[in-house]
Amino acid sequence: MTAGVPGPDGAVDPAAMGPGVNGPLLVAFAGLPGVGKSTLAVRVGAALRAPILPIDPVERALGRYGLVGDVPGMAAYGAVAGLAEVQLGLGLSVVVDAVNPVASARGLWHDLAERAGVPLRMIEVHCGDEAEQRRRVEARLPAEPDPHLPTWEQTLLRRAEYEPIIGPRLVVDTAVGVDPFPGILAYLR
Template identity: 45%
Template structure:
């Protein structure tokens, strides 16, 4: 199975992804550390490293799916082309794809989380609150069913809801 997390930076998707990864267990392929690694390797930030990071994440996930492992993708996935990429990968590998969007319904809490988080991703600058608000305006409508979790709820409740959702896909 391919599990695709989506949501704005700081909404809580990585936290849910990591807990899911430990619980299932399944590897988590996160786009941000991949992009940061490109920058550390000397790829200029004015290059399309965001897109490249999604392509690298897809290649890594493809290899894991080929081994019969479930995989969790941790990325914003704000636009339809990104979501289509994951649907296409799942189709090629003959596995189900499940989308889980994580939101934070309280903008004050979301901003506080974003401004105070430290993920230890070397070379990756956390986006500003203004950048996250701009990104929110760029989120495209969803064309497929997804589970929406609100990170204001406690993590254990969200994990239980995600596991119940995923059980319908056979994981």
């Protein structure tokens, strides 16, 4: 494997990523549904050989047991932050896959990185082609309605409520014809 270049299985040898990867990282993805966060999070997790902790299945599980609180989703964010803290404590990097729509959700990752003594790398993902983002969102919807998978209309509502991210981050547009993965790896170094 060449430094920072994925092998045939898509993984990148962390030792081959070059200087700057001297310990665990907390990588937090942010962005609306359908922008490509999960696809990129999986690739980053494979490159770092790090666990990927997605918020969505935790939210679904909490909802099935009636454990959704007054602040939608924050319980899931708290649960994932707790799991991430355990992994970071074991010396592993962690990749969080979440919409992270509001400052309070994103604040969990800043606080966790500080407590764990690891760098936080925030990656905000956009899809500059609204028709493509809509196609992606609608392609995920099953024949039977699933209250946990957002429709396009719900995605537009989330976009209206999405608070701008303030602070250091890498912004990626998945509608651009260039693969953002090499730039993401460079940012993680």
